[in-house]
Amino acid sequence: MSTIFHLDIVSAVESIYSGPVEFLVAPAQMGEVGIYPRHTPMLTRIKSGMVRIKAQLKDEELVYVSGGMLEVQPDVVTILADTAIRSHDLDEAKAIEAKQAAEDAMKDRASELDYAKAQAELMEAVSQLAAIEKLRKRRH
Amino acid sequence: MAGSREIRNKIGSVKNTQKITRAMEMVAASKMRKAQDRMKKARPYGEKIRNVAAHMSRANTEYRHPFLIERDSVKRIGIIIVTSDKGLCGGLNTNVLRRALSEMKKWQSEGEELEVCCIGNKGLGFMTRIKANVISQVVALGDTPDMEKLIGAVKVVLDGYTQDRFDRVYIFYNRFINTMKQEPVMEQLLPLSDDKMQSGQSVQENSSNTGWDYIYEPEAKPVIDDIMVRYVEALIYQALTENMASEQSARMVAMKAASDNAGSVIDELTLIYNKSRQAAITKELSEIVGGAAAV
Numbered sequence: 001m002s003t004i005f006h007l008d009i010v011s012a013v014e015s016i017y018s019g020p021v022e023f024l025v026a027p028a029q030m031g032e033v034g035i036y037p038r039h040t041p042m043l044t045r046i047k048s049g050m051v052r053i054k055a056q057l058k059d060e061e062l063v064y065v066s067g068g069m070l071e072v073q074p075d076v077v078t079i080l081a082d083t084a085i086r087s088h089d090l091d092e093a094k095a096i097e098a099k100q101a102a103e104d105a106m107k108d109r110a111s112e113l114d115y116a117k118a119q120a121e122l123m124e125a126v127s128q129l130a131a132i133e134k135l136r137k138r139r140h
Numbered sequence: 141m142a143g144s145r146e147i148r149n150k151i152g153s154v155k156n157t158q159k160i161t162r163a164m165e166m167v168a169a170s171k172m173r174k175a176q177d178r179m180k181k182a183r184p185y186g187e188k189i190r191n192v193a194a195h196m197s198r199a200n201t202e203y204r205h206p207f208l209i210e211r212d213s214v215k216r217i218g219i220i221i222v223t224s225d226k227g228l229c230g231g232l233n234t235n236v237l238r239r240a241l242s243e244m245k246k247w248q249s250e251g252e253e254l255e256v257c258c259i260g261n262k263g264l265g266f267m268t269r270i271k272a273n274v275i276s277q278v279v280a281l282g283d284t285p286d287m288e289k290l291i292g293a294v295k296v297v298l299d300g301y302t303q304d305r306f307d308r309v310y311i312f313y314n315r316f317i318n319t320m321k322q323e324p325v326m327e328q329l330l331p332l333s334d335d336k337m338q339s340g341q342s343v344q345e346n347s348s349n350t351g352w353d354y355i356y357e358p359e360a361k362p363v364i365d366d367i368m369v370r371y372v373e374a375l376i377y378q379a380l381t382e383n384m385a386s387e388q389s390a391r392m393v394a395m396k397a398a399s400d401n402a403g404s405v406i407d408e409l410t411l412i413y414n415k416s417r418q419a420a421i422t423k424e425l426s427e428i429v430g431g432a433a434a435v
Contacts, residue, residue, distance in 0.1 A: 008188055012287050012377050015184040045359035069367055071192045078188050083287045094292025094409045105264060119227055125157045129401040139290040
């Protein structure tokens with residue numbers, strides 16, 4: 001009977017923790033859960049808060065997680081931490097915003113004109129150089 | 141002596157261009173390192189969530205998420221196009237857009253309706269120009285891809301899929317192979333194909349056969365929904381980080397080529413300038429000598 005299991009805490013931006021641990025406490029949605037090795041498979045959302053980790057021969061460690069998902073397998077535990085603050089209403093609002101932006105962009109794109117113009121000029125200069133180079137090669 | 145002033149002006153303007161391209165090359169080189177770093181850091185999350193999704197697909201759940209169900213008839217297709225916000229990065233955006241355009245033409249000729257989600261300014265500009273149906277967009281992502289910005293635009297597409305507006309969703313982006321090579325790719329995002337649901341490592345093969353299931357807290361459906369949405373978002377996020385790394389390295393290479401070209405053009409123009417100067421001096425001298433001889 002193993003007394004340790006493998007824990008991974010990852011977010012989309014980085015890997016936060018990875019290693020063997022003896023037990024951990026995580027802030028699950030329905031209340032804190034403590035997990036020891038050979039826990040039955042479980043899948044749950046977690047709230048933002050501290051995850052307490054006890055690794056072998058080490059003091060307890062605290063890792064902050066801003067919400068996410070917790071997957072428990074008998075020997076492997078994975079915490080998928082969110083990098084953004086999420087809720088259904090918030091997601092909805094963002095979706096509407098993205099849609100609106102798409103519609104607005106169809107209508108007018110004047111604000112980006114100056115930048116686009118400057119870029120177009122530089123682009124022209126660069127392609128001129130390339131063309132000259134090509135011509136030169138052909139001549140020789 | 142005609143033209144020598146013009147040549148000098150031309151040399152000056154090419155030199156200025158070279159300064160800009162050289163500066164952009166160096167900026168791109170330093171950003172490239174960071175972008176590659178971010179790309180690597182995003183990978184563990186992708187792997188882990190893929191494992192979780194793979195476990196879940198093997199678990200004995202009554203609820204099957206719509207993302208996993210293959211549909212019989214494909215009428216409408218959602219497309220996500222990842223491009224850069226800024227240009228001057230060689231053929232990077234052109235390649236991926238050309239790839240997308242040829243696929244879109246093919247689908248259109250098969251009578252399918254298309255809707256597009258644009259991530260990045262260049263794709264958006266292109267899609268508006270060809271009058272594609274743009275349903276959502278994210279632009280001005282900056283140098284650090286931000287999950288927060290992606291959520292909204294992606295949700296429009298995912299909702300479209302769950303509400304049966306789309307039967308399939310594809311994503312186009314540039315895959316980063318190395319600094320010199322990037323490849324435009326098309327991937328099927330939804331429904332999630334089988335190989336996307338297989339875990340990289342085989343965990344618990346023995347228990348997977350015995351009809352086990354998770355304990356879901358609070359319930360199976362919302363938890364599975366959340367995982368699937370995050371999984372798809374992670375896939376898109378990864379595509380974005382790859383595209384950004386590709387963008388910076390493509391820009392570095394393009395700007396290096398431009399600086400080199402400018403250098404050789406300057407050399408050439410300097411040669412012409414010196415020749416014409418020499419010719420003018422020779423002419424002046426021979427005039428003086430000729431004049432003296434006449435006296």
